[in-house]
Amino acid sequence: MMPAPKSWRPNSLRHLVFIAFTLIITPIGFMLYKTSIVLEQQLQQSYNQTQTALELNQQNNTLERLAEDIVRSASQYRIVKQEAIATRLLEQVEAYQNQLAVQMFISEQNTQKAKLISIISQLRETPLSEEINTLPMLTRELAETSHQKMIGELQSLQKQAGETRQALWLQTALLVMTTLGLMLFFSSVITRPIAELIRRIKSIGRREQLTYQTLRGPGEIVELDKQLLWLDNHLSELEQHKGLFIQHISHELKTPLTTLREGADLLAEEVPGPLNDRQHHVVGLLQSSSINLQKLIEQLLDYNRLQQPNVLKPQRVDLKKLISEAIGPLQLVISEKEINLKLPDKYPVIEQDIDMLKRVINNLISNAIYYTDKSGFITVATQSQGRSLIVDVENSGTPISAEDAERIFEPFYQGGKKRQGPLKGTGIGLSIAHEATKAMHGKLTLLTNKEGHIVFRLTLPLELK
DSSP states (O other), X not given: OOOOOOOOOOSSXXXXXXXXXXXXXXXXXXXXXXXXXXXXXXHHHHHHHHXXXXXXXXXXXXXXXXXXXXXXXXXXXXXXXXXXXXXXXXXXXXXXXXXXXHHHHHXXXXXXXXXXXXXXXXXXXXXXXGGGGGHHHHHHHHHHHHHHHHHHHHHHXXXXXXXXXXXXXXXXXXXXXXXXXXXXXXXXXXXXXXXXXXXXXXXXXXXXXXOOOOOOSOHHXXXXXXXXXXXXXXXXXXXXXXXXXXXXXXXXXXXXXXXXXXXXXHHHTTSSSXXXXXXXXXXXXXXXXXXXXXXXXXXXXXXXHHHSOOOOOEEEEOHHHHXXXXXXXXXXXXXXXXXXXXXXXXXXXXXXXXXHHHHHHHHHHHHXXXXXXXXXXXXXXXXXXXXEEEEEEEEOSSOOOHHHHHTTTSTTOOOSOOOOXXXXXXXXXXXHHHXXXXXXXXXXXXXXXXXXXXXXXXXXXXXXX
């Protein structure tokens, strides 16, 4: 089998630019050369026509003057019959004949020239021929004919110049179109792989799965694409190592943490023996810190799982039950802060991944409860809009600063506003909610952010495809 021919690819960007410049400048140079040749030919023809017209005009004037002199000398000879006049007449006829020959050399033969030649031949033999009187008239007719013919040739030259100009305009238009086509082609050859590189860089930044195909283009861009492929593979390896590390260290921490929690609970229940107030305070700190640490470990594991490819399991979700389960563990905080909690009147039917949706709802409601001021309010509203479910979680409290609002969904970013309650925030809850929403093909946004009125909006498709 014959090997498949390799597709053409420039060796470098410099090589491609040089080829593009050469191909674009070549037709322009050829057009300029051709235009100069055509203009030079037009100028030469115009010069020749003008020169011929001047010479013919001079010859016609000379012929007319000689014709009048011949008629005058013939009339004088008829009257005085002198030999000197006859000699002069013959000399004038000879001069007229010579000038007529020159005129015939300059222009073409015509009827007037033939008659004039016949008359001159007769005058040389019979100077007093009666036809001599027609010589001035025929000479003037010859001059007029030559003049008209020269005007016709000049008009023809002007017409030819117009046609040449039109042809040059047409060729110029074709040249412009060709040059534009070459520019678009070579700019596409350069910009298309660059645009693909930009797309791949953005995909790497978003950590999306790349479907790599061989990038065609200049050598530098192809080499850059190879480096991007290496970078993507390297980042994927780092992400994998990071996930394994978080998973491993989290599981390793769970065992001693469980022991610590059990020990703290036993101490709090005074199983080993009675405790005084200071000891109860220390045990309380141990319990709250262990709970906080356990929550952080669980969130780290949750976040790590969301970074991996997830297969969604759509099922019918009882939204009322899901919201109630999110509120249940926080009833004590709600009571202590005297929060006015308002739940939805209607619960749209939705088919989603229940685990993913639970992560989002739990984080939004817990955040609203912890960041709401004492005696504040929380409103959870649901509605269906087209083929989407909208869940708004609204709470009263201090507005989020502009700087914090821009980075609120970044992992481990806590901002300047601290939560109210016994547990300290980890800065990963909203990031988990954001990642889970993306996994469900939805959108989580900070909808309203002003004094006493903060709303997070969750928008999800009612059905997973």
